[in-house]
Amino acid sequence: MLMTIRSALLLCLLAGSSAAFAIEQPKAAVHQAVTMSPGGAISLPPAPVSVLDLKPPAALYEGAVAAGVAKASASFGKIFKLGIVSGCHIGFGAYLAIAVGGACPGLAQTNPGLQKIVMGAFGLPFGLIMTLVTGGELFTGNTALVTAAKMEGKISQKALVKNWTASYVGNFVGSLILAYLAYKSGTLGVAPGATNIALAKCSVAWDVAFVRGILCNWLVCMAVYM
Template sequence: MMTTTTTTTTLTTLTTATRGTARRATRTVARVARPTFARATAVGGASRTRTTRARRGGAVVTRADALAPPAVFDAACAASEKKSAQAPTTTLTLGFAAGALIGLGALLMTCVGGASPALAANNPGLSAFVKGAIGLPAGLTMVILTGAELFTGNVFVMLSGALNGVANERQVARSWALSYAGNFAGSVFMAYMAYTAMTAASPAASAAAVGIATAKASLPFVAAFTKGVLCNWLVCLAVWGTMATTSVAGKILAIFWPITMFVALGFEHSVANMFLIPHGMLLGANVSWAQMMTGNIIPVTLGNIVGAAVFVAGVHWLAYGKK
């Protein structure tokens, strides 16, 4: 009897020990398999990037949430090299798509933010934010996610490559000319489509479109140029942000704040204006094509080029490029 009791006690003890060992082993495996977050110092700067580490198949895999700034500049140069080898018809086609998509964003801004006169009268600050947040961020998001060719971003990318020695002057000029021509055609096409579809047929939306076109075509040259500089500084920083991440959500967030900022502050974007002014003209704005070009498109385009060249491509080449 004593022997049986001893044997039973021994078995119980062994079972309990085995279960404890199994639980500890399970916890150990869970800790190894669970992703852990570490802070990694970004190359070439004091900023820090959060990374995710996890074991996959016995190896540790590290995934950064965003590229460090020098790596983003390298990515822009690589994109410049790729665009330099792109067929002219491809650049022109993608330019047309970008102009149409930016036009859609500008149309949304007009029909929602612009067509809210009571909000503009009672709360002009909020009205400006609504116009900035609803419309052009959506347009640029579609451009980035589809790979369309937007002239204003192209200036930053191609100049980065030229400054770093991976693109020559002829390639830069060709890419600029084709993307610009494609953007113009796509924007005017979308203006005509929006007019034909009577998208801004309501009195408030029609008045907004006419008012926007008239105001833009009436800007003094220096004001239009300066607004163009400030605008494309922000637009190219949005493009920079989208290059820093492979996440769709990250790209959308990188686009939202700079684009909302430039619209809310009243800066000028040449490609958006290629839609906004013709659209207003179709709806009755007393603006001629000559007034559109000399009063807005030409000075704004020049300002957009300077903003991208000096404050994005130039500044970051001095900081991170080959000297």
């Protein structure tokens, strides 16, 4: 008991000594430069600029229209090649979703909601980010941006059709290239996840698939828009 009390007193003494000898760090003073002109007018420093620059909806729409004009002004060949890149990138997103979320059959049976979250979180977001940061041409996003430019009278109908056609065909070719590479690499094995997804999509009625496509592309367009 006595040893316990002595130990406690020793710890308190050491703590007090450390606090007493601790060197307080000087606080950084914030100085604002105030200047005075020869005429006596005082000039205050500019207000700090916020790092997060949120644009109002009208400015966001104007930016989307400008992006649509830039995409429509590109040549057919450039849009087609960038479409191939985007098709591969979106394919990589699906590749990752199948490799991770599609390889959890036990989780799909016990907790299907969590399995869908895993499949969604490790899929399309990565493919879409790669497409956006590389300046690719994605048909689903172009249907929003280039259409907005056409509705505002900034581009012609011919330019709209050119962009849609080149990006759609390019995305299709890119997805086929990625699918072939995934098949030849053997990284998906027998790919039960990919097979089940393909069979499920092909068994859906046409009108159901059409409505699901609208909902899916709505979210993709919002991601590109923002």
